[in-house]
Amino acid sequence: MIWNKEIECMSREDMRTLQSERLIQLVRHVYNNVTFYRKRMDDMGVKPSDIKSIDDIVKLPFTYKQDLRDNYPFDLFAVPMKDIVRVHASSGTTGKPTTVGYTKKDIDNWCEVVARCLTMSGIASDDIMQISYGYGLFTGGLGVHYGAETIGCSVIPISGGNTRRQLQLMADFGSTVLACTPSYALHLADALVENGYSLADMKLKTGVFGAEPWTENMRLELEKKWGIQAHDIYGLSEIMGPGVANDCIQHTGLHVHEDHFFPETVHPDTKEPLAEGIEGELVFTTLTKEGIPLLRYNTRDLSTLNREKCECGRTLIRMKKITGRSDDMLIIRGVNLFPSQIEHVLLEMGETSAHYMLYVDKVNNLDTLELKVELDETKLTDTIRDLQNLSHKISHALNSAIGLSVKVTLVEPKTIARSEGKAIRVVDNRKK
Amino acid sequence: MTIRQLSVFLENKTGHLNQILAVLARNNINIVALTVADSSDYGILRAIVSDPEKALKTLREEQFSVRVHDILSIEMDAAPGSMSHILDLFTNADICIEYVYAFSFGSKSILMVRTDNCDKAMEVIKANGLKSITEVDLK
Numbered sequence: 001m002i003w004n005k006e007i008e009c010m011s012r013e014d015m016r017t018l019q020s021e022r023l024i025q026l027v028r029h030v031y032n033n034v035t036f037y038r039k040r041m042d043d044m045g046v047k048p049s050d051i052k053s054i055d056d057i058v059k060l061p062f063t064y065k066q067d068l069r070d071n072y073p074f075d076l077f078a079v080p081m082k083d084i085v086r087v088h089a090s091s092g093t094t095g096k097p098t099t100v101g102y103t104k105k106d107i108d109n110w111c112e113v114v115a116r117c118l119t120m121s122g123i124a125s126d127d128i129m130q131i132s133y134g135y136g137l138f139t140g141g142l143g144v145h146y147g148a149e150t151i152g153c154s155v156i157p158i159s160g161g162n163t164r165r166q167l168q169l170m171a172d173f174g175s176t177v178l179a180c181t182p183s184y185a186l187h188l189a190d191a192l193v194e195n196g197y198s199l200a201d202m203k204l205k206t207g208v209f210g211a212e213p214w215t216e217n218m219r220l221e222l223e224k225k226w227g228i229q230a231h232d233i234y235g236l237s238e239i240m241g242p243g244v245a246n247d248c249i250q251h252t253g254l255h256v257h258e259d260h261f262f263p264e265t266v267h268p269d270t271k272e273p274l275a276e277g278i279e280g281e282l283v284f285t286t287l288t289k290e291g292i293p294l295l296r297y298n299t300r301d302l303s304t305l306n307r308e309k310c311e312c313g314r315t316l317i318r319m320k321k322i323t324g325r326s327d328d329m330l331i332i333r334g335v336n337l338f339p340s341q342i343e344h345v346l347l348e349m350g351e352t353s354a355h356y357m358l359y360v361d362k363v364n365n366l367d368t369l370e371l372k373v374e375l376d377e378t379k380l381t382d383t384i385r386d387l388q389n390l391s392h393k394i395s396h397a398l399n400s401a402i403g404l405s406v407k408v409t410l411v412e413p414k415t416i417a418r419s420e421g422k423a424i425r426v427v428d429n430r431k432k
Numbered sequence: 433m434t435i436r437q438l439s440v441f442l443e444n445k446t447g448h449l450n451q452i453l454a455v456l457a458r459n460n461i462n463i464v465a466l467t468v469a470d471s472s473d474y475g476i477l478r479a480i481v482s483d484p485e486k487a488l489k490t491l492r493e494e495q496f497s498v499r500v501h502d503i504l505s506i507e508m509d510a511a512p513g514s515m516s517h518i519l520d521l522f523t524n525a526d527i528c529i530e531y532v533y534a535f536s537f538g539s540k541s542i543l544m545v546r547t548d549n550c551d552k553a554m555e556v557i558k559a560n561g562l563k564s565i566t567e568v569d570l571k
Contacts, residue, residue: 194495375441377497382439382546383530384469384476409473412443414495 003119003151004112007259008314012307015315018259020053022287027051027060030293033078036071037061037295057262057285058273063297068098068238076292077101084291088237089137100139100237101291107146109288110240113257114147114233117246120255120312121208121231123177125152128203130170132180132188133211134160134420139241140211144179144233147243153177160184160420163191174203178226179233182209182218183423186354189225190414199227208233210242212422213301213322215340217347219251221354232321238297239284245319250311253318260288263319264296265305268326271298279304281326282319300326330360330426332367335404339425342371345401351390352376355416360428367430370407371398374416433554433564434502435544436484440477441497442468452477452496459490464570465535465544478533480544480570504553507563508534508541515543518562522547525556537570 002008010018030037031048040061041047050059068076077084084101102110123129129148133140141159148155156173158166160180166188169175178185185207192198204226209219210233222230234254235242244261245254256263265280266273274280282301286293303319310318324338331337339358347354353374361368371394379390391408398406417424440452449468456463462482469476481487484500491498508514515534522529528548535542542565547553557564 375497377441377499380439380441380476380497380499382437382476382478382499382501382503384471385530387441387474387476388471410441411474412441412495413497415443 001119001122001124002313003116007257008116008255008316010259010315012315015258016054019262019287022259023054023057023262023285024048024051026285026287026289026293027295029290030078030295034076034293036067036076054262057264057296060285060295062266062271062283063294065098065238065300069096072096073099074101076294078293079103079290086142088139088142088241090237098238103290106240106289106291109260110143110243111146111150113240113260114144114243115150116257117231117233117243118144118147118151118153118177118208120246120248120314121177121206121233122229122249123148123151123153123206123208127153127176127206128156128174129153129177129179130156130158130166130173130175132158132160132166132178132184133242139235139237143235143241143243144208148179163188163420164195167192167195167197170204171197171201176203177206177208178204178228179208181211181419181422182214182222182230183212183419185209185222185230186218186225187418187420189222190353202226204228207231208246210234213324213328213340215323215344215347216251216321217344218354219321221347234319234322236299236301238292238294239286239299240289244284247321248310248312248314252310253306253320255310255314255316256305256319258317260286262287263305263317265303266298268302276305276307279320282322302326328426330358330428332360332369332404335402337369337402337404341402342398343425345397346373346394349394349397351379352394352410353413355418356425357416358426360426360430362430368407369404370409372409372411372416374413375410377413433504433557433566435480435505435565435567435570436500437503437544438477438479438481438484438487438491439499439501440479440491442475442477444470444473444475449477451494452491455490455494455496456481456487459486461487461490464537465533465542467533469531478531480535482570504545504547504550504557505565506543506545506557507565507569508543510536510539510541514541518543518545521556521560521562522553525552527553527556540565540569 086102089097135141207230235244245256262285264283306318323340356373359370395408465480
């Protein structure tokens, strides 16, 4: 099923025309209404009249998270507060929070793109959808909620946390769709048995997971554990929230709703635009946003773009599944490492649980890596040697995959903290 | 010829061993024999208990990683040289010992032994008329 065939299957030429029209309008809107952008553009010597088509986007300035912080709370809003109908904000754990505002039309557009994502995941009006993303200032809960109502699902707005209750309602209400972070979905799956449930008690058939980077192996693992189809819903509050992109049943990349969010990839260091198929930092321009329109917002998420038509019939550009952010990247003894690479190796081996923590430290000026991973009880024998062999095997597999030596420590099941929101996988003690 | 042994994964944390023992105590499970194999980061607690099934169930409920294994058990004479005699028989049969521990139960001395070849070890026990012990003997 395709929610909006006209847009989602639009010809390249028509899409370019639409994007060009919208970009021209957007640039006029921000130049006239946002002091920050007017100044940036004036400094660069770019006038709204210089933007004649979507190709001219490269003339425009980039926007970074710091710009949102510097303009906290409302200075990047392009409309008066009377036209803002909702405000969301980031948690601000790494500095000042970032705030975003939505007009009525922004909310309508958000509903539209989430409706497309959910339909793309095979969800329809007869589904019962348990939304276990946090509700509140975080965009996850309410974003998915409005989209689910738009397509007519029966929504259970349970929000995050309280695992026992999640499972109870999932069984009692017969939820057919679960929406939450992939790490929480994994936690819920592991908690089934100890709470007295089995898969036979559940009617779940689809998962819509997002809000943190996760690997294709993790997607397959969740499909296996739950017996469902798992989809990746991508988004970030700065651009809209969940619903910027989603993978269809083919799972060959996430379709970006490029009529609303124009994607580019740029080189992480030089910020030069990259050709299709080359990995770089993902940059979005919000073509239709009124409340807080952003020009070339650098997400720091790493991806590649692909304009080929998908088997599902959609012509929307696809972005490769995000498995890391340029700011998540660890540099260990000069080697670049993404936590998702560890996850990939562990799931591929399948000898431990997928719950792990990575500890980075500096000993005698040398970076050290320790991986704590939960032992799978079925791998426990009565001899230490078997456990040591298992640690060595993991260590060896990691070494050949990432080129770094890793101390592997097996820990008891359920001892690594479970996240009910975004998972924390790395503790870097070098910074202290 | 074998006794069920609990093997519990044990992280190196203060008070951790006692958490396991406390679970057994609460459930009125008696420990007949106990030994801990250790490495720098973790160990394996090996124990013979009065009710292995109940112990397995309750420890799992308390989130411990635990398995049950059948381990060869041999009764020894309570006299100097008796354990050495048994191990000689194994050595001569080219059987390698992975771990071993011994305990007394009432008037009995019992040797628990894990080898690299269980079938061959059983043959040695039979062929040499060694007295084996079963769980019933520990009641």
